[in-house]
Amino acid sequence: MSSTTPDQSPNALQQLIYAKDGKLTRDLLLNPGEYGLGKVPAKAKPNGTTTSVCGFCSTGCGLELHLQDGQAVNLSPAVDWPVNLGMACPKGWESLTILKSSDRATQPLLKGADGKLAPVDWDTAMRSFCDKFKAIQAQYGNDSVAFLSTGQIATEEMFFLGTLAKFGMGMLHGDGNTRQCMATAVVAYKEAFGFDAPPFTYQDFEESDVLVFVGSNLCIAHPIMWERVLRNPHNPQIIVIDPRRTETAVTATHHLPLAPKSDLTLLYTIANILIQKGWIDADYIARNTTGFEEFKASIKEYTLAKAAETCQLDADRIMAVVQAIHAGKRVSFWWTMGVNQSHQGVRTAQAIINLALMTGNIGRPGTGANSITGQCNAMGSRLFSNTTNLVGGHDFRSLEHREKIAGQLDIPVENIPTENSWSYDRIMEGIRAGEIRGLWVIATNPAHSWIHQKEAHETFDKLDFLVVQDMYHSTETAQRADLVLPAAGWGEKEGTFINSERRIGLHKKVVPAPGQALADFQIFRLAAHYWGCGSPFDQWKTPEDVFQAMKRCSSDQPCDITGIRDYRMLDDARGIQWPLAASESTGDDWMPPTQRRLFAEGKFFHADGKARFLFETPQPPGEQPHAEFPLRLLTGRGTAAQWHTQTKTSKSAVLRTLYSTTLLVDVNPEDAAKLGLEPHEEVTVESPRGSVTARVNIVASVLPGQVFLPMHNELTNRLTFPQFDTYSRQPSYKNGAVRIVKKK
Template sequence: MSTVTPPSRLQQLIYAKDGSLTRDLLLYPGEYGLGKVPAGAKPNGTTTSVCGFCSTGCGLELHMKDGQAVNLSPAVDWPVNLGMACPKGWESITVLKAHDRATQPLLKGADGKLAPVSWDEAMKTFCARFKDIQAKHGNDSVAFLSTGQIATEEMFFLGSLAKFGMGMLHGDGNTRQCMATAVVSYKESFGFDAPPFTYADFEESDVLVFVGSNLCIAHPIMWERVLRNPHDPKIIVIDPRRTETAVAATHHLPLRPKTDMALLYTIANELIQRGWIDESYIASHTNGFDQFKQHVAPYQLEDSLANCGLEPSAVMEVIQAIHDGQRVSFWWTMGVNQSHQGVRTAQAIINLALMTGNIGRPGTGANSITGQCNAMGSRLFSNTTNLVGGHDFTKEEDRQKIADILDIPVVNIPTENSWSYDGIMEGIRRGDIRGLWVIATNPAHSWIHQQEAKETLEKLDFLVVQDMYHSTETAVLADLMLPAAGWGEKEGTFINSERRHGLHKKVVPAPGEALADFQIFRLVSHYWGCDSMFSDWKTPEDVFQVMKKCSAGQPCDITGIRDYRMLDDARGIQWPTKEAESSGDDWMPQPQRRLFEDGQYFHPDGKARFIFEQPEAPGEVPNDAFPLHLLTGRGTAAQWHTQTKTSKSAVLRTLYSTTLLVDINPQDADALMIEPHDWVQVQSARGEIRARANVTSSVQPGHVFLPMHNEVTNQLTYPQFDAYSRQPSYKNAAVRIVKSV
């Protein structure tokens, strides 16, 4: 560990008496007991922690030796995964040991190269540069981009620090790329961002409808729960590709891309015309059905072929299955969310659940499956485009409530919403935003139209990247790189797809001088001069107790969760869990709970709303120059997002091709004289990449598919955004394929 000479005023904050940087002192300050073992952890034996990859939220048993995790296995008593784990989960510890871990702060010098500096110099530079930008261009000239990868407590701290302490207005998260559509859909339809389901519904449905979801690959443990279903369910997959999930389905509707809204309206109209709806539920618990009925009336079954490329008889089989089902659940993921009209498409799914009364009962629901491990935490507590705890920046009473809880002047809380991710990027291009703080995300890889994204980041006066790895596409562009601890090297909570708060623990040390994001935020607050605002936030659990107060009275109320120990003992707890429910110190909530069992929603009148709109064609469609439709999605269960972590595991790398493959239909391959495994160029109006041809009937003629995880895929994607969620549409670019010579 390197040695530095810190200013004396910082010694109690981050340094041991001998002047060496002490991670344990940061995580557990002296007054709380130096070296205190995290909740539930033991020097030897096992301790349970929630996984840090996807939103499934599996429990992992970490096997400890001399105070460090040396191995792991899936937890058999965790209500999510029931003793199962996917390849990523099994390799959770391995990816922490990569050679390119960020181990000390790096600052770009006059030569344009990043070089090591002390934390003291890094923090002084961070604050001086950001304050200088704000002094010259206004507080709104700096912004942050956060993530669904860090702990909820860290998100809460970051959002509070940036917005209330540093004076920033604009900050968003990478959850904009995956879950913003679901958020807006639920808010408008239900009155709050409220996924209604519990994973037990996978096993209790007799009909499961998956729209734009390759669950088998994207969320393998959820698919295992489907396979445990004892009811011989009908499985309906609505997807242009013959995915792994579609292969296992009883019904597959391979519709033309971006015609799902028309298809869902056709299904709705046919159910209405046949009287296969729950009129009592509609009358008692919803608003707007009569207008919706009029809206879908033109969508006739016989037009399915023209509208969606589907045989009417195949669509009718699905409609019949939905009608015959007693417990029908509807599920969607990125195939819906990442669309130019994703919000209204998701609401078309919600409308089907409402009109058939398939919500609030076991095995039912309109259920959005989240992507990242803590995207739900970001949605509720990151203080980005929503005020913490699901509150509203524009409402005076909400601002006053949060100001009182945090004991800060209400004038510190912005009265308007932040720009969304695309607005921040556009603000950089215009020169309105000149400083950017990027935390645990990789926009130079993941943002749509990659070349434009890189050019945008290069326009900044000062770019700070805070990450586990110094090698990401965004980190190498940074002016200042801050080394962060990863999952397993710090503690906090995640919130999974079914609203379950789960505890993850510090079970190995972070490398070098890397610090937990939580402690980096403590440092920033100190050097910025606003640490008095957060003086009581010494540990993540301190912040969790504040989060509870901010959630009080909200649909996401967690005042009944006493502390981390309760979360650990309960193997995760779903929101809402209200203090009023508690019946004593030993009380535990039921492990599986769903929303809307009483038919009461979160709008003031207690009713859900039917919301709908006319479908529109995407902004780019195949044409003479680029005749093929590019689809993107998950490649294998062993890949994750930009592969920042999964590429570090030799085991995971053996489970997917290290060569980029483009799926192309045999008819198109024949027409282009392309043989299997030929090298080809995939070209769009924005870029050109090289790949090997994978000739397969899993894609329809006129379509090609690339895995979104590959670092070059977003050179091709077309930058269009949903009008309501501002989520990018990654799945409607037009391309051509040229055989390489």
């Protein structure tokens, strides 16, 4: 690509972001020709309705947006959407409200000589961005700048960012905040199935006669999925494996409150008992898997008695769960952050996959080893962000794959890196070591969310230049930035998200972004222009142009989406699950089935077509409670009204009424009595890394020796212990040693 200085004259800039009167253009819904908008919602009248996929979590609910004078003024859940069937959680109902917050970033902000952020125009902002990053690269090498992406922006924007940064700007290192939630599941699926491929559809919640939830508080984390469970007509057995008596565990027919981080031992024990009793599908194992005999031999020592001791569970309760799994005709296994955010999460996820494989519970309705995603577009990030793998699920290390992508994008193959990026934690290490000096953070808030917060803050302060691109100027990360780029949010731009069940859904622009804020897509166009990258970026005028490029890059991959004609098809179908190859289409009006599972034929994505049994000896976590810090810290979702770092949910007065704005620490009554704690008493919770002030919430939902803090609070990560899964490099947020100190 060209590295020449781009034409930055007023005429050239006008084509990108300026109107003839010199003011920033506002690509409104009522001006469809400017930004590819209006094409999809054309059948919606200015005072009618249109549909859009929700932008909060990975459920991917459909919303009806009610328009007045062409802009959305209200919303309701879409009754014909195959995901939510007319339901919405509190966050979905408040999706428009959060756009009106007073702390929206409305203009670029650049840090001056006085160390304070001050408004500048877009021209100054983009010149500063490119000049600073190019100067760093000139002095320290191309790899001295990196980016941290997100599961919050459109797939097309992720694709644009990843290709621009790596193929145009010369960056090698870039990762996403999906490393914090889904990396474990990605690696587990790749190693077991040959590709990152969650096999299920949400209909399986209603088809199972046994549902096993491991480290998942589905009722709170994904309320609409839980509603689908409640619609199950089969009177299912519900098994919850979780140290806490969560809202989901309260409704379970079987709850195993195991000792924290003993889940791998428990799962191996369940597998061993099933094998010893002959309660397995030997034919399925022989036809469709490899490595079973080695797995069988490796877990012989995991006896019921050993599990009862290690996991601190009653043996009869373990056996009841084994019998329920055996008796089930359609058993589905589900996991979320309780598994993923662990020091040995990949092997734990694979232990769940092993149970599904050995019992033949995969590829049929109501079955599967099913990872539930966190963010609205974590699946899009996993496949198309160009971070941990080459776009479309390809491999940077494969010359064949690089040549294919180079050909599809019409770029020199030499522009594509031949090695994988550093992972998120390694990028942070690189900053501390002075190897990375410039960082571009897009739609994520790592100064809040990254593990061991004090160290994270010190790390960001070492950067020569920090660029933060976000909806809000008030985030902890934006406050540390040298340059803030104001971005549009959901509802103010268009693109696609991919949800947990692999469904690609369309979200639309139905309100204008405030001030000078631009869609991330437009900011990336500006970055390409000012950097001087040239083709293919100058050909991507609209998000749908990028969608067509994504399609080409997915061809012949397990995630092939070449059969999706355009945005209109996605809109008419109310979302489409991948894969959908062009060869499956039977005509211009053809629509795929609403529900599509993987592996119905027992064929997986390894070269031999078989799934693999994978296993490893359980290891204890890196930090254990001890005399000085005797309590074990657990973290997780607080309520259905909170989300991630509360960057968005805290902006809604309605959502704020649904959770405590005071940090509460859950303490078991026995521990409260030992420590002389009273309900709502203010205390200090301390770990070797920091301390927080909280009020005591005395509850039996946590066992003695454990305390719980909500992950959403801005203080919680002062305490968390920075340990990472060996294979996924995902942080283990749910284990640390703490103590509670009474206020004097």
